[in-house]
Amino acid sequence: MNTVIFRTIAPYLAALMLIFSVFVLLRGHNEPGGGFIAGLIGASAIAIYGIATGVNEVRRAIVFHPLALAGFGLFLSALSGFFSLFVNEPFLTGLWGSINLPDGTELALSTPMMFDIGVYFVVLGVLSSVALALEEDGSAN
Secondary structure: OOOHHHHHHHHHHHHHHHHHHHHHHHHOOOOOOOHHHHHHHHHHHHHHHHHHHOHHHHHHHHOOOHHHHHHHHHHHHHHHHHHHHHHOOOOOOOOEEEEEOOOOOEEEEEHHHHHHHHHHHHHHHHHHHHHHHHHHHHHHO
């Protein structure tokens, strides 16, 4: 399924899917969605791009190795649990706060969102790594 139409539209479709995955990630804390499903959407985008352009092009485009993204996500998710220990709460207790930015706006922060972002990177990294490995094996035959 490597037609001219598919090769032409795949980069745009992958970019749109990655943007949508970030939307689902950020929306998912209060509504359906979140880190896991957003990571699935992002990994699907990378797989589509890989099918259309090849594994080497994808590896150049994503800059970091997919398993490095997964490791960063695991670190971020684990780190989000330790913040609660500093305020004498059980591990992974949700904490909320805000930072006042210089332009007068207030940026809301929470440890559950940090955990969701970590899950996003774990799912994105692991599934992208699997998809790229399968694509490499498939192109060798």
